[in-house]
Amino acid sequence: MDNQEQKVFSSFYQGNVEKIYRFIYYKTHHKETAEDLTSQTFFKALESMRNFDSHKGNFSSWLYSIAKNTVIDFYRTKRSETDISDIWDLAGKEDIERDSEYKEQLEKAEKYLKDLKPEQREIILMRVWGDLPYKEIAGIIGKSEANCKMIFSRAINKLRKEEVFVLIVLLTLIKI
Amino acid sequence: MSKKQIKNLIEELYKTDGSLKDYGPQLEKIIAKIIEARPDIKIDEQFKEELYEQLMIKFGKPESAKIRGINIWQWIFSKKLSYAFVGAVVIVVIMFGVNYFVSINKIEPFQTPSGLSNEFNKVVLSDNAFGSLAIAEEQGAQELDTANAPAGRGGEGTAGGGGGTGSVAPMPGKIACMGQEGCIIPPDYFPEYIYVGEDVKLEQDKMEVLRRKNKIIPLDILESFDFGLTDLSAFKDAKIQTINFVQDKPYGYSVFINFDEGTMSIDAYWSKWPQPYSKCTDDKCYETMRLKPTDVLADEELIAIANQFIAEHGINLKNYGQPEVENDWRNQPGILETQLYVPDYISLVYPLLIDGKFVYEQSGTKFGVRVGINIREKKVSGIYNLSLQEYESSMYETETDFSRILEIAEKGGMNRYYYWSEGQSQKVEIGTPSQEYLVIWKYDQEKQTNQMLIVPALIFTITKIPAEGYYYQKNIIVPLVKELLEENQDKPYPVPLMKDAQ
Numbered sequence: 107m108d109n110q111e112q113k114v115f116s117s118f119y120q121g122n123v124e125k126i127y128r129f130i131y132y133k134t135h136h137k138e139t140a141e142d143l144t145s146q147t148f149f150k151a152l153e154s155m156r157n158f159d160s161h162k163g164n165f166s167s168w169l170y171s172i173a174k175n176t177v178i179d180f181y182r183t184k185r186s187e188t189d190i191s192d193i194w195d196l197a198g199k200e201d202i203e204r205d206s207e208y209k210e211q212l213e214k215a216e217k218y219l220k221d222l223k224p225e226q227r228e229i230i231l232m233r234v235w236g237d238l239p240y241k242e243i244a245g246i247i248g249k250s251e252a253n254c255k256m257i258f259s260r261a262i263n264k265l266r267k268e269e270v271f272v273l274i275v276l277l278t279l280i281k282i
Numbered sequence: 283m284s285k286k287q288i289k290n291l292i293e294e295l296y297k298t299d300g301s302l303k304d305y306g307p308q309l310e311k312i313i314a315k316i317i318e319a320r321p322d323i324k325i326d327e328q329f330k331e332e333l334y335e336q337l338m339i340k341f342g343k344p345e346s347a348k349i350r351g352i353n354i355w356q357w358i359f360s361k362k363l364s365y366a367f368v369g370a371v372v373i374v375v376i377m378f379g380v381n382y383f384v385s386i387n388k389i390e391p392f393q394t395p396s397g398l399s400n401e402f403n404k405v406v407l408s409d410n411a412f413g414s415l416a417i418a419e420e421q422g423a424q425e426l427d428t429a430n431a432p433a434g435r436g437g438e439g440t441a442g443g444g445g446g447t448g449s450v451a452p453m454p455g456k457i458a459c460m461g462q463e464g465c466i467i468p469p470d471y472f473p474e475y476i477y478v479g480e481d482v483k484l485e486q487d488k489m490e491v492l493r494r495k496n497k498i499i500p501l502d503i504l505e506s507f508d509f510g511l512t513d514l515s516a517f518k519d520a521k522i523q524t525i526n527f528v529q530d531k532p533y534g535y536s537v538f539i540n541f542d543e544g545t546m547s548i549d550a551y552w553s554k555w556p557q558p559y560s561k562c563t564d565d566k567c568y569e570t571m572r573l574k575p576t577d578v579l580a581d582e583e584l585i586a587i588a589n590q591f592i593a594e595h596g597i598n599l600k601n602y603g604q605p606e607v608e609n610d611w612r613n614q615p616g617i618l619e620t621q622l623y624v625p626d627y628i629s630l631v632y633p634l635l636i637d638g639k640f641v642y643e644q645s646g647t648k649f650g651v652r653v654g655i656n657i658r659e660k661k662v663s664g665i666y667n668l669s670l671q672e673y674e675s676s677m678y679e680t681e682t683d684f685s686r687i688l689e690i691a692e693k694g695g696m697n698r699y700y701y702w703s704e705g706q707s708q709k710v711e712i713g714t715p716s717q718e719y720l721v722i723w724k725y726d727q728e729k730q731t732n733q734m735l736i737v738p739a740l741i742f743t744i745t746k747i748p749a750e751g752y753y754y755q756k757n758i759i760v761p762l763v764k765e766l767l768e769e770n771q772d773k774p775y776p777v778p779l780m781k782d783a784q
Binding site: 114115116119123124127128131132137141144145148149152207208211212214215218219230233234235237240255256258259260262263265266269 | 287291294295297298299302305308309312313315316317319320321323325326329330333334336337338340405
């Protein structure tokens, strides 16, 4: 790398490493695992930089896609289940290391979001926790921006209806 | 996430599903709840720094390059002149992916690090990153003195080491000729270019321009050269800019490497090759020695000689197409076949391919690695324009109006140096163009170096040449980059010529 390339790389790294780390952490709930997978993501990205096609999406989405696939690969080697894309999908998590620091908080979130489809949950986390714009989310999950917005609104509406349902049940129980 | 951001999310929800407007406060509560559950994750700064360091080591921080390839050699080869030289050569071998030196100097082959092989690489920069592409603005009138002559680029000669294509900078107009000794304004006789192709739709208003990166490899081995004349280590921060070495044996070669430009050429070491004309003292002798058309090998044989040399010396031509023999010497109108002047050297070109497209020179010939064949000796006499395929890329505004392109093509495109005698009307027909690339050279005044730029261009094939006179051009080239196009539009027509160049 010459100085110019080094500057470009440095700014690319500084601008993305924390976001990618958080994205992976939300999917693994474990610091060491998130660090390991973040490293893998950046090494993979730099190794396959030539495969990046700017016509097919922006660079950030491409990087998130690598991170997402790295997490999927990680869980596939850990578990025999298919369709596991992150820790939220695991039925029993006893054998998976998780940080105690955020355990309570994350369990609360899991409980709240448990009835959503994985895709709905993923979009909610990217949009609300990660503050990613829909354009980027669309690039990461391979759907249109409009479709992502629709999935998000349906997921929030589902949570709203569940809350109403719980309220009705509570009121009914009080009356009884 | 602030209240404003929550509000934005809710607004987005309303736009997607209007029925949700009835549940505003509820939605706000739900989103707030999700946010509340978000753990406040912070990346470990030490991990962040360590990962950066690891990536830099793996992908080539300058310091790490020294550790991997150069300073280690310096350390290994200690203080001996010959060893230091071998070290430099080894680095060149790594750069070019060429095993040439292995075979001629009997150095043991070694593994080429994958990161340094002659792969096509490009670094994408922002739009218009190379500044103005206009050639004339910086070169201006001074180019007038060298108009129609190569721009002094070494290593791109044709067989026999002569010439080169270089840049023919457009003249700033007929006024530029005023007062210049030797400059003439030609009469208004030039071919009439007639377009016989189909209409072409140009849809891209921005296209990629490539700039070849000049590779500077700092070699800290000067201190290893001790001639007893001076303390070379006193020249701090010195680097080796060029290397030239020769094989001192019959049919030996001379190898020239330019580290600044990342180029290399191989030439016959002339003093070790037969000189057929050396004893000639009169024209009769020269006439007797002249080659006949029947002495020239068939194209397939010339290609076989070149391919064998390339294979034997491990020259990496991964980014180049199939070789083409340049048989322009046969184009000698009005001369009987038996009387043709036959050159001692014939060139082949292995055309450079970028994204499967050819790169052309302004003259209309293909740009690439040139191999010269000595016809008498049936041996390769030189290889020119071997270069590293390291580029920077930037998008530039391109023309979408085909009629504008055609207007310039019908004036002769980038090359307008044909004149016929008064009274002759010559017609040249040009067919539907293909989109390829054009190589241009731009002199960087500040750095005092030549920059090689590869720009998108339309290549119009000449389908019918004039019935009389000498006409060698095969293509008409029109660059697609707007700035260059405008420059060509303003170019005088016809272009003034230097008397010497006629």
